Amino acid sequence: MFKLVMDNEADVFYRELPKVELHAHLNGSVSFHTIEKLISRKPHLNIEHGMTAIGKGQRRTLDECFQVFKVVHQLVDTEEDILMVATDVIREFAADGVKYLELRSTPREENKTGLTKKRYVETVIKAIKQCKSEGLDIDVRFLVAIDRRNGAEVAMETVKLAEEFMLSTDGLVLGLDLSGDPTVGHGKDLLPALQRAKDCGLKLSLHLSEVPSQLEESDLLLNLPPDRIGHGTFLHPEVGGSQSLVDKVVANNIPLELCLTSNVKGQTVPCYSEHHFKFWYQMGHPSVICTDDKGVFSTDLSQEYQLAASTFGLSREAVWNLSQQAIDCIFAPDTVKQQLKQKWLALKPQVFK
């Protein structure tokens, strides 16, 4: 009984902790509740909930994780679905105490959704604006994602699309994400597209070294350099990376987006205590706790902070600093950073009451 009370008190602290979420794939973030709604819209697909999420204590290979995204994509294939999924996901992040969210998603081919890629992005933006008009206490931005599987030409098209939206949405679309199955394709082919994106002012968050075989690619892409790194699991020498890669990350002060449960459930990291959060955090390098895919990996950002704290023995003050320092890693401009810092300051007494 006593333990239950203690746990609840801890839960409240992590939920009330104001948080910044910088690495969330839209279709990986679909909750149990929303999946149920989608399944009832499409009973003919015969999809069960167990096919769209990896539960507590379960593990999958990364390859199997990518099969799960395919199932979710089958369920989310119309404009109504995308709008519902995006508004639900934003409301859930807001309810979890996230005050600033950079959502990312890959505009799919028209034959997969009946929507043009442009319309896909417009639909996500509509959801963001709808949530804003509801008065939710969360600032949401969007990163257009490139799925590496689709090659150089599609990557370049996506950059042009993102550029258009960056110019027309008054700062809602801030940049690009490079993601997708890390074992498919090579980053060198995408360099011209990524370079163009950088030149036109789009911010870049690149999944780097998510699997061990990407050393050469990471070295190449770090020369851009990107503005943030997703995962970076195999950059450091202890796991087969190299000091020169670490040096490049440090020299350019590139923040890492670290997703504990995603990496453990996808088995690129053997257990929580061996997560590379420890390596980068101990160095004092900007490290931001994120969810990656809160639906598929059955987690939320409060839980991820709590896991980091219990695994690495972080005090509440250290957890506070971690969430506050994430503000410096957002892609929105300095004025937004200042507003968020004010918000953190105002909320602190309540969180530590």
Ligand SMILES: CNc1ncnc2c1ncn2[C@@H]1O[C@H](COP(=O)(O)O)[C@@H](O)[C@H]1O
């Ligand atoms: C587990 N680690 C990961 N590594 C690489 N890419 C990932 C990922 N998790 C998600 N995605 C990328 O996000 C897409 C789903 O969201 P959207 O349809 O874009 O909203 C996946 O198809 C994949 O391309």
Ligand SMILES: [Zn+2]
């Ligand atoms: Zn990711």
